[in-house]
Amino acid sequence: MHKLDKPIRLPESTRVERVIPKNKIYEASSVNAAVTTQFVAQLEQIKWANKLSAKTLNIEPSNAVPEIQVFELKLKGDVVDEKVLAAIDKAIPFPILFKLIRELDNDKTAEAESARREVQYVATYKRQSQADNSKWVTSFYAYSDWLIEQHDVAKTAQTESWRALPPAISMGELYRGILSLLLPYPLANGESLESAMQRIENIEKTERECYRLQKRLNAEKQFNRKVELNRNLRALQQELAALKTV
Known part of the structure; x- marks a missing residue:
């Protein structure tokens, strides 16, 4: 069982909430026609939701992990192909935590007090190439289970329905903590992320x-x-x- 059993509530200080046009990703990652078709068929919207950085979280910086971007992908169906995730990762020169979103059938009446949806977190271990710092190297994608996320109208969701980011004093430690929530096997004490992925x-x-x-x-x-x-x-x-x- 994955360690991540609740959606993550991110600090307001990290909020970006900027929709990214799909064509910007196509251009930056030079995807072929087949992957472009998958973007159109599988994704309703790409949103740059949050930026996790030393400044937005008030923790120590890291040369290896300058920032972690959180991208919300609203799905048209139930799944998204990893080629789509890889294209976004190629276009964005920072580690990314993807939050996949699929809507549930909700009561859309005026009296409805809350909305529920399913979310899944996905990430690959992403690091700068030792041969060329302008390029990034990725490993396999690790997934959380699908989790129920509930928002009430007043945005005062119950604390027990969410979890906070892993405690960390630096960006490097935070990245390790986030990935450890998604990996199918636990990290050993002192084990580097690169060694763990291998x-x-x-x-x-x-x-x-x-x-x-x-x-x-x-x-x-x-x-x-x-x-x-x-x-x-x-x-x-x-x-x-x-x-x-x-």
Whole structure:
């Protein structure tokens, strides 16, 4: 289960609330026609919602993480392709926390006191390239579960319906805290984000290899061959357990 079980309420000091035209993203990331079609079909709106920085949060700056942008993506359907997320990440030279939004059927009468929607947070570990500081390198995308977000008319949502940003004294620490809420496996004490991303990628690769080997083992008829496959599978399972141990 993911650590993030409630929507995040961001400080008012970080608010931007600026709609970004889709064509600006197309131009900046040089997407092809297929991805442009996905933007149109899947996204109702792109909004630059918040800017998390040393200044807006009154915490220590970080050269590696100068700012974290929060982009709200209002979906037309239920999903957005990762090629769309990657295009936005390519266009924006800062780490991004995406907040995907899909509307629920709400009571639209004048008497309705609240509106509910589902939100999902998505991010990739994004860092400047060591070979070229003008370029950014990304890893895989990590997702929260879909969460119910409720807004009342007076904007006085119950505190228990939200959570705050992870506590942090610097932008680097905040970025680590945000990603740790989304990653499928916990970070080890003192483990760098780069090392953690590689370890998680290795976990997922080894899990796929275990699944493939288990299928071969189940289908094998020869006893000697089954013994060999089982030995290989147990070695992989031990390797997987070691990767997951933190």
